[in-house]
Amino acid sequence: GENVEQHPSTLSVQEGDSAVIKCTYSDSASNYFPWYKQELGKGPQLIIDIRSNVGEKKDQRIAVTLNKTAKHFSLHITETQPEDSAVYFCAAKISSGNTGKLIFGQGTTLQVKP
Amino acid sequence: DAGITQSPRHKVTETGTPVTLRCHQTENHRYMYWYRQDPGHGLRLIHYSYGVKDTDKGEVSDGYSVSRSKTEDFLLTLESATSSQTSVYFCAISEGSLGNTIYFGEGSWLTVV
Numbered sequence: 001g002e003n004v005e006q007h008p009s010t011l012s013v014q015e016g017d018s019a020v021i022k023c024t025y026s027d028s029a030s031n032y033f034p035w036y037k038q039e040l041g042k043g044p045q046l047i048i049d050i051r052s053n054v055g056e057k058k059d060q061r062i063a064v065t066l067n068k069t070a071k072h073f074s075l076h077i078t079e080t081q082p083e084d085s086a087v088y089f090c091a092a093k094i095s096s097g098n099t100g101k102l103i104f105g106q107g108t109t110l111q112v113k114p
Numbered sequence: 115d116a117g118i119t120q121s122p123r124h125k126v127t128e129t130g131t132p133v134t135l136r137c138h139q140t141e142n143h144r145y146m147y148w149y150r151q152d153p154g155h156g157l158r159l160i161h162y163s164y165g166v167k168d169t170d171k172g173e174v175s176d177g178y179s180v181s182r183s184k185t186e187d188f189l190l191t192l193e194s195a196t197s198s199q200t201s202v203y204f205c206a207i208s209e210g211s212l213g214n215t216i217y218f219g220e221g222s223w224l225t226v227v
Binding site: 004006032036041042043044045046091101102103105106107 | 162
């Protein structure tokens with residue numbers, strides 16, 4: 001079936017460094033790719049999303065890039081801070097008949113060391 | 115916060131008993147979803163609803179049923195709980211077409227012993 005692969009599963013960086021999380025998807029018709037941040041004991045929060053008609057989107061220290069040909073997209077966090085420590089999930093909208101649904105990656109645990 | 119309330123937030127139940135989780139939204143969004151979250155699997159869609167009394171299955175629907183009698187409420191029922199259904203359950207809502215800009219609740223931790 002359709003799936004989304006996310007790597008790495010864990011990532012540890014020093015404060016101030018950059019972090020990159022990568023996802024690949026299988027449905028070539030996917031056109032919406034959100035990223036969620038989940039803090040311990042809480043629900044996932046949308047932090048940025050991108051649609052298939054653009055290749056890159058930025059919001060302050062976070063950016064997402066999309067390569068439709070290769071069917072992969074990435075989350076970039078620059079100047080990381082301890083409060084960026086969390087689990088990050090990518091997702092892709094999968095076509096299903098006349099509707100669509102989100103398929104999530106397995107998650108990346110990001111640790112930012114002070 | 116997205117105006118989503120899940121109840122109960124934590125529950126321990128015995129194998130074979132029925133369990134109902136409730137999701138209540140104050141946003142009047144059309145679409146509602148139930149996901150489960152397990153280590154190594156991310157978030158997997160159980161069932162979703164695209165309107166009152168309109169529901170459909172997700173990727174892991176076996177052993178679960180749902181009902182939506184009002185726009186604001188979406189119930190998830192485990193008819194006979196099993197240990198494999200021990201998980202964190204998240205309700206989510208979206209205003210637009212299915213799959214766009216989904217907002218999640220805070221989760222319900224269910225343990226089946």
